[in-house]
Amino acid sequence: MKSTIHDIARMAGVSTTTVSKVINNKGRISKSTRERVNQIIEDLNYRPNVLASAMKGKSSYQIAFLIPDIDNPIYAKYLKHIEERGQELGYNVVMCSTDNDSVKEARHISLLKQRRVDGFIIASKFKNEELLKELIEEDFPVVLFAHERLAHSVDSVTADDYMGGYMTAKYLHSLGHRKIGVIGEDSVSSNERIRGYKFALSEAGIPVDDRLIVVGGAAMEDAESGAALLLDRKDRPSAIFGVNDILAIGAMRAAKARKLRIPEQLSVIGFDDTQLCLIVSPTLSSVTMPVRELGKHVMDIIIGKIENGESVKQRIRMLPELVVRETTGPVQP
Amino acid sequence: MKSTIHDIARMAGVSTTTVSKVINNKGRISKSTRERVNQIIEDLNYRPNVLASAMKGKSSYQIAFLIPDIDNPIYAKYLKHIEERGQELGYNVVMCSTDNDSVKEARHISLLKQRRVDGFIIASKFKNEELLKELIEEDFPVVLFAHERLAHSVDSVTADDYMGGYMTAKYLHSLGHRKIGVIGEDSVSSNERIRGYKFALSEAGIPVDDRLIVVGGAAMEDAESGAALLLDRKDRPSAIFGVNDILAIGAMRAAKARKLRIPEQLSVIGFDDTQLCLIVSPTLSSVTMPVRELGKHVMDIIIGKIENGESVKQRIRMLPELVVRETTGPVQP
DNA sequence: TCAATTAGGGAAAACGATTGCCCTATGTGA
DNA sequence: TCACATAGGGCAATCGTTTTCCCTAATTGA
DSSP, X not given: OOXXXXXXXXXXXXXXXXXXXXXXXXXXXXHHHHHHHHHHHHHHTOOXXXXXXXXXXXXXXXXXXXXXXXXXXXXXXXXXXXXXXHHHHTOEEEEEEOTTOHHHHHHHHHHHHHTTOSEEEEESOOOOHHHHHHHHHTTOOEEXXXXXXXXXXXXXXXXXXXXXXXXXXXXXXHTTOOOEXXXXXXXXXXXXXXXXXXXXXXXXXXXXXXGGEEEEOSSHHHHHHHHHHHHTSTTOOSEEEESSHHHHHHHHHHHHHTTOOTTTTOEEEOSBOOTHHHHSSSOOBEEEOOHHHHHHHHHHHHHHHHXXXXXXXXXXXXXXXXXXXXXXXXXXX | OOOOHHHHHHHHTSOHHHHHHHHHTOSOOOHHHHHHHHHHHHHHTOOOOHHHHHHTTSOOOEEEEEESOTTSHHHHHHHHHHHHHHHHHTOEEEEEEOTTOHHHHHHHHHHHHHTTOSEEEEEXXXXXXXXXXXXXXXXXXXXXXSOOOTTSOOEEXXXXXXXXXXXXXXXXXXXXXXXXXXXXXXXXXXXXXXHHHHHHHHHTTOOOOGGGEEEEOSSHHHHHHHHHHHHTSTTOOSEEEESSHHHXXXXXXXXXXXXXXXXXXXXXXXXXXXXXXXXXXXXXXXXXXOHHHHHHHHHHHHHHHXXXXXXXXXEEEEOOEEEOOTTOOOOOO
């Protein structure tokens, strides 16, 4: 049977008040009492009941992490690092899939609030703007992860998607590519990456051709059919930028189905640098984000809000880096 | 501000007892009172505070899912389906990585118990036998997922690994392969799969050659070096069975590095049927498990134990199925 | 008509911790 | 020696539910 604060108090011959004070380092307790109590706590391996203390308004040491879909391994990677940092700081992470469904988002958030989670980390593709606004207004600890909402005053931790898109396009341009297709999806990150891509092109004096940009679903198959459109055109692009690895791999499949050699006839580059990059062949060039650091930051920020009520908002944007592998090469005449 | 049971009681002109009875369908309440209370509950969108009711011994509607390492996408897949079923039944899933570290396992379990999670789902590769025994002895709801412990009287839900290994080897044998290498890892599932493989061989009258079986780490690189050992031998195997997809893909890489054509010169088959199979090329043959059903079962069992105290132990083993793709073919003379 | 049921509902004690306030020694300075 | 400060610690209320009794009025049966 789990022991309670009463057991400790009884054994130490003090009141529960005293035990509580020892545990929380509050009030005035003599050294000898403190040591005696601590000794007993240790002997009995006592830990305060989190439910009870959460009820008294203390934190529940639980943070919810909302993700749209764990099928994309980048979310598993996020989860891994966020959970890791949580563990270090004594917090548990409750993962919830929202399936890109704004009704589910609402249901989850309501349930989780009722469960007194201390805060929310919301990953990209969150749909329910209204809900987000509510959370922010009632000053509930929320941090966006891997996306930003410029219209809201809310903390966020992301890789610089715009910069990533810019770097990617610039890199492909430096290899001589002039017609660069894009496979995107419907998300803020995707849009940012594409915006960066456009800027790089116009900076290089290349007019942006919207017909080269295909925005569709998030599945590999969507990308495959999207890329097919691009590749079947007479003036097909010499390179394709997938706004994430899965989409890029979809494009690779479309290319392979057409017997196009990668990278000789078509360069392909992804984004996120998931383990998938090393698994496809040729290995996929991509853009890597410092996921571990991002995870650490987001946890530190949200815990700062929870424990110290820090209210200064911040947007952390870490720079991504290009990882050149085998799918990208100079354009062939 | 969240409303409490007192608010409801006040507004309905009844006591909190009555409200509680309405909510939990207990005691005798007149129809009119019941309806009035329910109406107010609905109007205020009231939900009982889970912490408070969990403190009174009711369930916390939280189940912990312990996994060794989310880097293998099969765990993400498990998580996805378990969480999905949990959602349907009103339970949240707390995911915890144990990193294959038995100290972490112990720390997590202690923390989670203190948090009053209702039960544990423990995924394969759990190390701390002692801890497991304790949990079982104190009758804490535990179900093993994707592995069994024959020595303990504990529920489990798994795919039939033995059968999977058997089917795999038999299939390769039917393609004419006689020297079939294995890349395994240190886990119960792996051992079972290998046992099935051995049985298939001996059934076919082929002596088991232990030098063909390499057991190493769980990373792709481990498999790559393991496979290298097999492939650099004069009498190299004509097929390699990776006990999971990652290991199989490691073997593919080793083969590619040696310019061996797959499947002409070497057949490769994996296990788990993760999305990786479709991403490598040639696409990887594998063994698929009904993950969705497994996830549903494990949740239903553990919730049955939690809510109804069901104590009959069961071991559910669902049959896996072969998925033939491009990496396996008849042996070439 | 009267005792025994029953229907409907309430009071109050938990669950395990936290905390504002209070109390009693002892120490301190003048 | 006396008034007062301080150190050390306890009482009891509280968080939001659940649950065990208990009570009252109405109904029932004979």
